[in-house]
Amino acid sequence: MRVVELTPEAVRQQQPYLDWGLTEDEYQRMVSKLGRLPSFTEVGLASGMWSEHCAYKYSKPVLRQFWTHNDRVLMGPGEGAGVIDIGEGKAVVFKAESHNHPSAVEPYEGAATGVGGIIRDIFSIGAEPVAILDSLSFGELNDAHVRHLVDRVVAGIGGYGNAIGIPTVGGETNFDATYAQNPLVNAMCVGVMDRDAIxxxxxxxxxxxxxxxxxxxxxxxxxxxxxxxxxxxxxxxxxxxxxxxxxxxxxxxxxxxxxxxxxxxxxxxxxxxxxxxxxxxxxxxxxxxxxxxxxxxxxxxxxxxxxxxxxxxxxxxxxxxxxxxxxxxxxxxxxxxxxxxxxxxxxxxxxxxxxxxxxxxxxxxxxxxxxxxxxxxxAPIYHQVGVRPARLAKPASDFTPTVTDIRATWLALMAQPTVASKRSLYQRYDAQVKTNTMVLPGGDAGVIRVRGTHRALALTTDSNGRYLYLDPERGGAMVVAEAARNLVATGAEPLGVTDCLNYGDPTNPEHFYELAASAKGIVAATKALNTPVVSGNVSLYNETDGAAIYPTPMIGMVGLIRHLTDVTPNYFREPGEVLYLVGTTGTDFNGTELQKMLTGGVRGRLFGLDLATEQRRQQVVLAAIRQGLVTAAHDLSVGGLAAGLAEMTFTRGIGATVNYAVPNSLWFAETPSRFLVTVAPDQIAAFEQLLGEEACYLGTTTAANTLAVTTQDETIDIPVAELQIQYEEAIPCLMK
The missing domain is CATH 3.90.650.10 (PurM-like C-terminal domain)
Incomplete structure (x- = not known):
């Protein structure tokens, strides 16, 4: 439908700006600033430039709190993308953007143009785009509309990225009813350039x-x-x-x-x-x-x-x-x-x-x-006052599950869509075009070689709306920590962050509280882990008829692998290697995949994160990798030890004998700051000396395609193939 322009007086009387997102007060602000009635075009321009998407009129006071610079940052927020020095005369350029609203309406074009827009941000800085990642959140797959969204969004991302010739090397896909009407489609692009050509x-x-x-x-x-x-x-x-x-x-x-x-x-x-x-x-x-x-x-x-x-x-x-x-x-x-x-x-x-x-x-x-x-x-800037959501003011009780049959629970967990393999989705993306991809989708992070050097970049996107629903501040910190662990597990030093801040209506004091509180957590974690926020965007109003999504900040993070020999897989490589758990496991079940699977939702007080402990464990694992002591490493997160251990077996079909004498339930706890690592037998002494009490011996890898597991409650043998069938076939079956 074509636009018919009105006279300034007709604009004042008919108020078309209300349909464009301007309030009456904002229109009057324009009149006051200009000293006259603005024209139809002038009001239209202000409606775009004064929108939250462009002016950050509600979020700017929060964004100003972010830590954005250290000695490696060459360009921070305010330009098309952030730029960080990676040595040898090179810089990495990266940015994430949301295309949530368009993707909810026209999922193919919404997702495709989200990818196109973020690519342009990268080459506008002078960088060659080398990788795409995504972070997707949908409703439950038993909903036909959700299945349609999943299919078309994935097709849009692949259709655009594949055609332009940039590999899609990583990402995440989450499923929860909170996103049924408001899917989140966040895209990240990474480029490489000469550091003096910005x-x-x-x-x-x-x-x-x-x-x-x-x-x-x-x-x-x-x-x-x-x-x-x-x-x-x-x-x-x-x-x-x-x-x-x-x-x-x-x-x-x-x-x-x-x-x-x-x-x-x-x-x-x-x-x-x-x-x-x-x-x-x-x-x-x-x-x-x-x-x-x-x-x-x-x-x-x-x-x-x-x-x-x-x-x-x-x-x-x-x-x-x-x-x-x-x-x-x-x-x-x-x-x-x-x-x-x-x-x-x-x-x-x-x-x-x-x-x-x-x-x-x-x-x-x-x-x-x-x-x-x-x-x-x-443009107006609104200093909102947040109100702690009523759900957080209620007394929080801990979820204390009893797992009497670890085998059945384990198999069921691996089939939960958020845990299960996303291969059927990401296999529609070309991950190897340009031949620089060293770690394909499915790893802890994507890894791209930096041509002309012996270095590589590790790339990840992470979010966890459930954690933030229970505790926005602590959950915000946990998402940053999880992203950094993913990079460390590949052998990378985390460098910096780009974000997409996905929330509800900021004029709702409870939703604004979620935004402000989670920003505090993000600030604390980025400072502790030396990963400044150099770019990003805000996507608010993710709600339908007043029902908002979980607060869901997406953290995109880039890390530097200083030498190609440090690239570390997340799967068992050989039988006879020794398996260690780095970190300790607590009774941490609130907000977990196990809680959602057993109860249908999440509730309770979110478990803790000690940032000093997080930083220490990341540093010692990275040191072990760089010293050649670690043959494989995997971050533990959603699904806990059970999910992480199973995932390490799938690539080569190598099993393990594991003795971890804790209650069955703790195998599914999601205590943060943990890694699974394998060590060659001739490196055990050096590894244990470096790690000290941070590492707990679990067992050894075996040629048998079986996990032989002993817990405090029972001993089982579970074929890797059984776990893998659940893991690989869950989403394809649900999508039919």
């Missing part, structure tokens, strides 16, 4: 050209930023027109052309930015704002694929595969030629101007003339 999104230098490159602008995704800043209704009135449509083949051309300009024409490239949320307005305004400059754009010159587009539509379209460049005056043609030779549009649509005004012209008429600051610094 590009920024700025438009500086009066008279310099503003060049539009990529696909033409259409009417898809108009005001998607506001759409992503509102909750859903079960009535199903979500706007499909707010979902963008992607073209991965054009994205590949755009990627190659932008990287060529960044490298071969760097001397004349002033700035570059993706046209993401809020489209052309956000990219142009943000580039001018960062440089303290003004800008004037001629909308007649914007490539358009549909006739009669209004300024509102042109500026707020979120058509995909588009970038905005600032280029030195006089160098326009040499830069545009790079794009046109690749079959892409490239047009100079404006100039950097003196002063700080943002002006748009169409058909010779000025349709917008506002200070740049109106759309950036003047």
């Amino acid at each position: 590009q920024r999104g700025r438009a500086a230098g009066v008279g310099n050209a503003i060049i539009y490159v990529g696909a033409k602008t259409g009417r898809d995704g108009i005001n998607g930023a506001s759409f992503a800043s509102a909750e859903f209704s079960a009535a199903g009135d979500a706007d499909c027109a707010a979902v963008q449509v992607g073209d991965p083949f054009m994205e590949k051309l755009l990627t190659d052309a932008c990287l060529e300009v960044s490298r071969a024409h760097r001397a004349v490239l002033v700035g570059i930015q993706d046209m993401g949320a809020a489209g052309l307005v956000s990219s142009s305004v943000e580039m001018a704002d960062k440089a303290g400059a003004g800008m004037r754009l001629d909308l007649d010159r914007v490539p358009q694929r549909e006739p009669g587009m209004t300024p509102y539509e042109i500026m707020l379209s979120e058509s995909q595969e588009r970038m905005l460049l600032c280029v030195q005056a006089g160098a326009e043609q040499e830069v545009m030629d790079v794009f046109t030779q690749n079959g892409l549009d490239a047009v100079a649509i404006g100039r950097v101007t003196a002063g700080h005004q943002y002006q748009l012209v169409q058909h010779g008429q000025v349709v917008c003339d506002v200070p740049v600051s109106l759309l950036t610094d003047d």
Whole structure:
């Protein structure tokens, strides 16, 4: 449906901005700042730029608490992606984004364009994208609608990533009823570049050209930023027109052309930015704002694929595969030629101007003339006061399960969708294109070789909404710790974090409490583990008719493997190796997979995490790996020791004899700060000397395809094949 523009007075009377996400108070704020009634276009631009998705008007006071810099950080929050030094003249560039709302409405295109957008953030910095990861949360698979979402989201991620030629090397998929109406689709992209070649999104230098490159602008995704800043209704009135449509083949051309300009024409490239949320307005305004400059754009010159587009539509379209460049005056043609030779549009649509005004012209008429600051610094910031949720104020009781038959419980646990193998999902992704992938999906973390060096990067995404539902602050810290353990288990030193903060409506004091409290936990853990938050995004309003998801921050983390010989698998490699548990197991069952499996939900007081202990164990395990003492390592998390031990047997069918004389139930506890590791017999003395009391001997690996287990309560032999059938076939069976 085409937009009909109103006069400023008609805008005041008819209040279309209420449908765009602006409140009456915010409209009046615009009037006060301008000293006049704003035009239809000006109000539309503010609706996008003042949305939570762009302005972080509720979350900014929380985000300011994050720890964002250490001596390795080359660029932190505020640009397209974070950048961290990895040595040998190289840097890693990474960012995560959410595409939750679009994926709930149009799951294929929502997921696909989420991948496309995050890739553009990476190459806008000048980095070559080398890996994609995802973090997905859905409702239960007994729901036909959920199965449809799973199928189409996975198809969208694979369809875009596979076509553009970037490997999808890792991720996670969780299932819980809380996400039935509001799935979470978070995508992360990682790139590598020369550390001295960083590009920024700025438009500086009066008279310099503003060049539009990529696909033409259409009417898809108009005001998607506001759409992503509102909750859903079960009535199903979500706007499909707010979902963008992607073209991965054009994205590949755009990627190659932008990287060529960044490298071969760097001397004349002033700035570059993706046209993401809020489209052309956000990219142009943000580039001018960062440089303290003004800008004037001629909308007649914007490539358009549909006739009669209004300024509102042109500026707020979120058509995909588009970038905005600032280029030195006089160098326009040499830069545009790079794009046109690749079959892409490239047009100079404006100039950097003196002063700080943002002006748009169409058909010779000025349709917008506002200070740049109106759309950036003047956006409202709300300092909410959180209220502890009623569920947390109730006396918390501990879940104390009795497991009388460990075999039956173990088999059932391995078939729980959140524990079970996601192979049937990730096998639809190309994980090995570009031939740099060293650890495939299914490992503790994906591992990518850094070409031209002896180094590698370990990559992971992690979340656990159940933990945060029980304790937002402690749960936030636990997710960071879990991500870091995943990296350490592969032989990597954790470097830094990108996040997607997925929550409900921030105007609800209980939901805002969840956001603020979990941020405290994230801050504490990132400081303790020396992993600053260098990029990320916020996705609020993940609720339907007032029913919100569990608070679910997704932590994406990157680690450095200093030498390729340190890359460590998470599976048993040989019979006759010695198995150790690093860490101790407590009666920690609240919020666990076992509790959900046995009771249908989670409740109680979340168990503790000591960050000093966490850091110490991570450091000693990493030291053991680097000294060549460890042959395999696996982080223990969801499903506890039982799940972790089973997973280590599957790859090569190597069994183990294990004697861990604790009650059956403790095999399923999810006590944090634990690893399973194997050690070659000739390294036992050195390993035990290094680890000391941190390591507990469990047994040895065997050639038999069986786990021979002794607990405090019973002794069993369970064939690895039985566990593996449960593990591998659960999701394919449920998806039928």
